[in-house]
Amino acid sequence: MPETKESSSPVALEKERWERETLEPAVSKHPERKKSFQTVSLAEVDRLYTPADTEEVDFNRDISFPGEFPYTRGIHPTGYRGKLWTMRQFAGFSTPEETNARFKYLLDQGQTGVSVAYDLPTLMGYDADSPLSEGEVGKCGVAVSSLSDMEVLFDGIPLEKVTVSQTINAPASVLLAMYLVVAEKQGASWDKISGTLQNDILKEYIAQKEWIYPIKPAMKLVVDTFEFCTERVPRYNPISVSGYHIREAGATAAQELAFTLRDGIEYVAWGVDAGLDIDRFVPRISFFFNAHNDFFEEIAKYRAARRIWAREMKQRFGSDHPRTLQMRFHTQTAGVSLTVQQPLNNIVRVAIQALAGVLGGTQSLHTDAYDEALALPTDRAALIALRTQQIIAEETGVVNTVDPLGGSYYLEALTEKMEQEALDYFHKIDAMGGMVAAIERGFPQREIQDSAYQYQKAVERREQVIVGVNKYAMTDQPAEVPILVIDESVRTHQLERLEQTRAQRDAGAVNNALDKLRLAATKNENTMPATIEAVRAYATLGEICSALRDVYGVYEEPAF
């Protein structure tokens, strides 16, 4: 169908003439550098885009105006002219004391939000003194085993004013409870505090693989937080549906888009099935995307994401409420694209990736530090990462007009193509019975593994160039950059506080609270009130997760 249309349009005819008269003689004299030009997702890119490539795109229907359906050009009518994105640097390492100091440092430097990285034991629901935690305490994030740690983590940071994002998934309801209790102790009212919980368990089974319970009870815990926050913490975002980790695991841009949005649809469906009012809870669902190397592909991805979400909320769920239809998202530059070799090159990569996020209309942004392929960032590296955002915001001028690349033939054609690819995946996943069923069959996992392998092969064939690695490599030792080292004294420090907490608390109250939690889980009631009570009694993260494991069991990954 498009074939006949294209060939008949005046532009298409003119393009044929150009190819004959101008292009062909030029190419025969100076051949192009490669037979095929591909994005970082290994998708083919044409030589030239013209209005003939966007004939299917209708301005009023598909592109439209910012702040209006289908929100391709952004959710705010004024773009960044009204408010810049939130500069939210993800940080967390070592003890709560150390991370608290880093937060205060970043806030002093003009950062506008806080984002907590937890260590692996915390992410997996184990206390610092679990044998499984050995060697991992405070390494990939901050160690939090109980309310005592959380009190130190947010000491002197007013939670009624600063919005906090927490990257936590399998035990998310417990960390949310700790956050709420700390806020309460600061005198902050729950209906005033804001922030975001990652709480996206589906992408754990798909990509990042930090799970505890089987999928269905884990989804029930997510729905519990939706219900609780809608009623009690109405300005809080109880989920950040994340494509970031899906991309880092090796997905293409189109797979990141498709699986993330289909995960989002799955959460909405579960919430609606549980009896929640779509227009009360969906407006608090936020998203989180990667910003990878291929500049235009990424911008197209963000624009397509907003358009698909608006259309799906309208068509699948019948909503007409603007806040339900408007996708809000956070962006982080691609950790996977950073190189150990010639690490200062990463500053440049991050700047370009961040620019794509901004031109895609992100609501908040994390820029990676140049040393993140080596270790957690030093103060100096973290500062340059923040300054990169400030330079984009204050010096480049890209914020002066809304969706400045809208109308580019290439970008609009790519946005349309991304949308189609995502919808093709939706059809497949719907036919399997939804995302939970697709994950149980290993479908998204296999698609991603396959893409990761194809990419690695393309790098090894040097079809995909990584500067400093497979091209322009330097044989002499590259200049070392100082790195942050977390030693085992962190564990000792954390064990001391944990012991003290266990000694000082009322053991009877802890046991009662844990029994109540088991009962709530068994009776399929909302687990949030009992979780909060357990946290208040200083039950540890490990104890609370263990109580839920008693009821729900644990997830075992099938072999794919």
Place this chain on the structure above:
Amino acid sequence: MSTRKIRVLVAKPGLDGHDRGAKVIARALRDAGMEVIYTGLRQTPEMIAAAALQEDVDAVGVSILSGAHNTLCPRIVQLLRDKGMDNCLVLVGGIVPQEDVPKLKQQGVAEIFLPGTSTEDIIKFLHDNVKPRD
């Protein structure tokens, strides 16, 4: 000469779930004609050593990104030696600071492959270093 295929255990110790590297390596070694067993996630050093013995592998490839390498890798080497698997090579791939490399080698790790390594280099290393068996 023996025609026994090189057997490799790809292992993911610790709590980290980022298995992209482990899975890409497993597939590349398989495509290079080796027999590959993947342990799955969150294996203790004891589980890894037991699997290495049971599968009678020539090499264990440990994927680790979490910073726990100094705790976990020497223990895997020691447990393999305790089981008499003196010829079993232990390779480490992942995020390991340069300054930890000599220490890990001293503790018996045969080679450490840092980010950006080509799968071809790992395949070549195995062909060059696995001792032929009958």
